[in-house]
Amino acid sequence: MQGDQTSDIEAAVFSLLREILGDPERELKLSDRLIKDLKINSDVLTFEFAIPLMQQLSIDIPDPAWLNVYTVGDTINLLKKYRK
Structure with a gap:
């Protein structure tokens, strides 16, 4: 069951990031930094990324x-930590 939870969290994160970036084929790595590497501003991270992810995944x-989320991997780990 844990593997399924991880894969749906990863899929949601990657899908939403690609949508925000406007590039459905974009290769993303867990080490990609949301602001420095992907160039996503903090308002977009809050209102178009974090909040929709929590709503979509019911977390x-x-x-x-x-505040301690800097990378794609950090995002996935945080979502996994709070998923019940």
Whole structure:
């Protein structure tokens, strides 16, 4: 079951990032930094990435927890941590 949860979280993260970047074929790595490498500004990360991800996956994450998210991998790990 855990593998299925991880794969649907990864799929949701990658899909939404590709949508935000406007490139459905974009190769993404877990080490990609959201702001520095992918050039996504903080408002977009909040309103078009974090909030929609939590809604889509039915995961509630307190705002302060997002402050330590820098990479694609950080995002996936945070979502897995708070998934019940």
